[in-house]
Amino acid sequence: MSKKQAILDAALKLFTENGARATSTKSIAFEAETSEALIFKHYGSKDQLLEEIIKKGYQVAAKTTNPYLSKLSHQEYISKMIELPIILTQSNPDFWRMQYKIMPLNPISSRYHEVFMKPCLDKLTECFLELGYDNPSLEAELLLIHIDGVWKYFAANQLDLDKEHALIAIMKQKYNL
Numbered sequence: 001m002s003k004k005q006a007i008l009d010a011a012l013k014l015f016t017e018n019g020a021r022a023t024s025t026k027s028i029a030f031e032a033e034t035s036e037a038l039i040f041k042h043y044g045s046k047d048q049l050l051e052e053i054i055k056k057g058y059q060v061a062a063k064t065t066n067p068y069l070s071k072l073s074h075q076e077y078i079s080k081m082i083e084l085p086i087i088l089t090q091s092n093p094d095f096w097r098m099q100y101k102i103m104p105l106n107p108i109s110s111r112y113h114e115v116f117m118k119p120c121l122d123k124l125t126e127c128f129l130e131l132g133y134d135n136p137s138l139e140a141e142l143l144l145i146h147i148d149g150v151w152k153y154f155a156a157n158q159l160d161l162d163k164e165h166a167l168i169a170i171m172k173q174k175y176n177l
Contacts, residue, residue: 003038010029013094016097020046025049050109061091061092064091065084074128074130078124078177079175079177084151100151100152
């Protein structure tokens with residue numbers, strides 16, 4: 001593993017455990033078995049290092065979800081979106097645990113999440129419109145609020161997969177999916 005990757009892995013681990021604010025570059029260097037100078041050489045600052053982790057995490061999320069959410073009927077898309085919290089938190093658990101911890105106080109984290117979710121809002125609105133819902137844009141927003149809460153709950157509590165699937169199944173019942 002390269003030192004650059006070791007720094008990213010160490011930072012993700014420590015940001016997840018302690019939060020971004022409470023993690024020093026000194027502790028990241030110690031965890032990565034490198035020097036602070038190398039962190040600054042590769043990333044410039046702790047904030048830039050954090051942004052690189054967030055950017056890479058959302059790139060992985062996009063690669064995971066794009067094929068999963070493509071070429072679906074309107075009902076299938078809504079169903080797959082309800083399953084999204086499981087897909088995301090299982091595919092990259094450390095990243096989503098970190099996001100859960102830092103997103104409320106970190107504008108970089110929040111911005112990346114909003115950009116990632118924006119196409120989903122548009123597509124859900126289209127789906128609810130085509131399915132004849134009275135207020136498709138509010139229905140889409142309500143479902144995304146639910147999805148956002150569910151992935152945070154899964155990331156924070158690390159439930160067993162059976163319970164996660166049971167919770168998702170109940171939500172699908174509410175939409176008759």
